[in-house]
Amino acid sequence: IDEEHKTTQNLLKTKAFTVALADKEHMDVADFFGIATGNKMNDKFERTGYTAVKSEFVNAPIIDEFPVVMECELAEVSETESFYCIVGKIINTAAEERVLSENGKVDPSKLQALIFDQFQHGYYVSGEQVGKAWNAGASLMKK
Numbered sequence: 001i002d003e004e005h006k007t008t009q010n011l012l013k014t015k016a017f018t019v020a021l022a023d024k025e026h027m028d029v030a031d032f033f034g035i036a037t038g039n040k041m042n043d044k045f046e047r048t049g050y051t052a053v054k055s056e057f058v059n060a061p062i063i064d065e066f067p068v069v070m071e072c073e074l075a076e077v078s079e080t081e082s083f084y085c086i087v088g089k090i091i092n093t094a095a096e097e098r099v100l101s102e103n104g105k106v107d108p109s110k111l112q113a114l115i116f117d118q119f120q121h122g123y124y125v126s127g128e129q130v131g132k133a134w135n136a137g138a139s140l141m142k143k
């Protein structure tokens with residue numbers, strides 16, 4: 001994440017931030033957040049018509065409309081010649097009921113989260129489970 005971004009400057013001040021997962025339904029606003037900068041556009045958030053509410057867990061706002069949000073404390077800032085990196089400690093994860101499975105955990109097939117692809121500059125929808133982790137390769141463990 002670029003050090004000059006408004007987002008970066010804000011989270012360095014508050015020592016907290018939230019990460020929202022966007023779905024197809026909210027793609028236009030998610031993309032707009034990536035095009036516009038709060039450094040030049042004073043009403044960047046207001047013009048989306050979205051709702052910001054204060055997190056109960058960290059000193060940062062949550063955007064109500066996105067289906068999943070991770071509320072983070074700023075844990076570490078790492079800087080090298082090639083990157084400026086923010087590491088967060090997740091204090092709480094909040095999700096809309098409609099994206100939860102029966103066990104109360106986020107179900108990616110319901111979430112249909114957007115994936116940003118660097119090759120084609122496209123947005124794709126994720127959600128197809130193609131295997132089980134710690135299981136798909138298990139047969140190779142047996143001799």
Ligand SMILES: Cc1cc2nc3c(=O)[nH]c(=O)nc-3n(C[C@H](O)[C@H](O)[C@H](O)COP(=O)(O)O)c2cc1C
Pocket residue numbers: 001002004005006007008031033034035036037038039044116
């Ligand atoms: C699809 C997409 C991906 C982006 N990825 C990054 C990224 O990985 N790191 C980064 O610093 N900026 C990235 N940006 C650019 C910032 O989102 C952009 O500079 C934005 O204006 C910063 O807003 P702010 O200054 O209000 O925080 C991306 C933008 C888009 C549209």
